[in-house]
Amino acid sequence: MALKGTVHYEQRGEIALLTVDNPPVNPLSSGVRQGLFDGFTRALAETSVRAIVLTGAGRAFIAGADISEFGAAGNQGPGLHEVLTMMEESSKPIVAAINGTAFGGGLEVALCCDYRVAAPSAPVGLPEVKLGLLPGAGGTQRLPRLIGAEQALQFILTGDPIPAPRALQLGIVDAVATGPVVEDAIAFARRVLADGGKVRKIRHERDRVAADRANPEIFANARKDAARRMRGRFAPEMIIQCVEAAVNLDDFEAGxxxxxxxFGRCLAHPQRAALIHLFFSEREVAKIPDVPKDTPQKKIASAGVVGCGTMGGGITMSFANVGIPVKVLEMDAKALERGLGVIRRNYDIQVQRGRMTAEQVDQRMALISGTTEFADLGQADVVIEAVYENLGVKVDVFRKLEAVCKPGAIIASNTSG
Structure with a gap:
């Protein structure tokens, strides 16, 4: 079976530039691992090369593991740990030029570099928990050494990405590029060389974890938060145990x-298989086979919903959750007040469970308004009726919407009938 992906090698003066090329998002497929191994081997052997810059082609740096290679296919080519060991043993400084998405194993590769320069728009994250896994290439050991256990736990347990400027504040990256990120990274590498060519391996950093050793409440609080936000999930406890090891064992290899x-326990757990199935399923249902990719998209800047019961309230929240102003209609003021109250309570429950902040709730509620007049829905780009299952009522609703909606508006039905 052919290896997937490649890594391009070029030399710019005393700097070797390695570019991961595995479109569309440069996952760590077999060919990428082989290319990294070969590229670092060549750069370390070449006497005229004094530093190495690693980047990605296109819109991603490295977007993580290749999920399709989980299992037998993942045994092709060198293992990722073999590549990371070579990077950590390098006597030549390695600078990551994070040009775009650096998720999962991609960020773990960057953490094995001595320095990291990121494009302003580049997001970084460790989303493995959302797949029932944990960062399995040293992320649970390196990140606490770099930014401290409390910040590392929050970052890994949420699985949410952060933008490069925030990563700079936390200390995950060393600089945010002001020009083309590869050029800035090469300039950064040359400054390192001018200052003596010092390498800096995160595995040897001890100050942050030594300080955390005196604060066991970090882990107690993490467990409480995980139990509230991810009740019944297996991976969060495994992540906490890994970060505890990083702090308490004072030995990188033991950690x-x-x-x-x-990681092995997560990999064997049925939740991992279920969450990965969900991952692929969510992406599959977004594909509509008979709609060409070049079909023009209609911009939706405002929405209307008819009915503020269980379904109508949920649809209203879905619009607000993605930042679209939405006006919801009920037949009288009392029903409208009741429906909006239910929406507010549903959001408040999310705050209590730690899934949203009160500020986020206020922002979303500000996007929701109510009315009892069909005419107030006239300028919406899309209107969805969510009244009870009575065909006569639905026909009447559509008749009224057709009379008030602007030309080109989408009128849709939420119905099981």
Whole structure:
């Protein structure tokens, strides 16, 4: 079976530039791992090369593992740990030029570099928890050493990406590029060389984890938060145990053993299979086979919903959740007040569970308004009726909407009939 992906090699003076090329998002497929191994081997052997810059082609740096290679296909080519060991043993400084998405194993590769320069728009994250997994290439051991256990736990347990400027504030990256990121990274590497060519391996950093050793409440609080936000989930506890090992064992390799063991337990757990199935299913249902990719998209800047019961309230929240102003109609003021109250309570429950902040609730509620007049829906780009299952009522609603909606508006039905 042919290896997937490649890594281009070029030399710019005393700098070797390695570019991961595995479109569309440069996952760590077999060919990428082989290309990284070969590229670093060549750069380390070439006496005229004094530093190495690693970047990605297109819109991603490295967007993580290739999920399609989980299992037998993942045994092709060198293992990722083999590549990371070579990087950590390098006597030549390695600078990551994070040009775009650096998720999961991609960020873990960057953490094995001595320095990191990111494009302003580049997001970084460790989303493995959302797949029932944990960062299995040293992320649970390196990140606490870099930014401290509390920040690392929050970052890994949410799985949410952060933009480059926030990553700079946390200390995950060393600089945010002001020009083309590869050029800035090469300039950064040359400054490092001018200052003596010092390498900086996160595995040897101890100050942050030594300070955290005196604060066991970090882990107690993480467990409480995980139990509230991700009740019944297996991976969060495994992540906490790994970060505990990073803090308490004071031995990088011992911590890596804990990470490998916990990763194996996650990999064998049925939640992992279910969440990965969900991952692919969500992307599959977004594809509509008979709609060409070049079909023009209609911009939706405002929405209307008819009915503020269970379904109508949920549809209203869905619009607000993605930042679209929405006006919801009910037949009288009392029903409208009741429906909006239910929406507010549903959001408040999310705050209580730690899934949203009160500020986010206020922002979303500000996008929702109510009315009892069909005419107030006239300028919406899309209107969805969500009244009870009575065909006569639905026909009447559509007749009224056709009379008031602007030309080109989408009128849709939420119905099981």
């Amino acid at each position: 890596m053993e804990v990470e490998r063991a916990c």
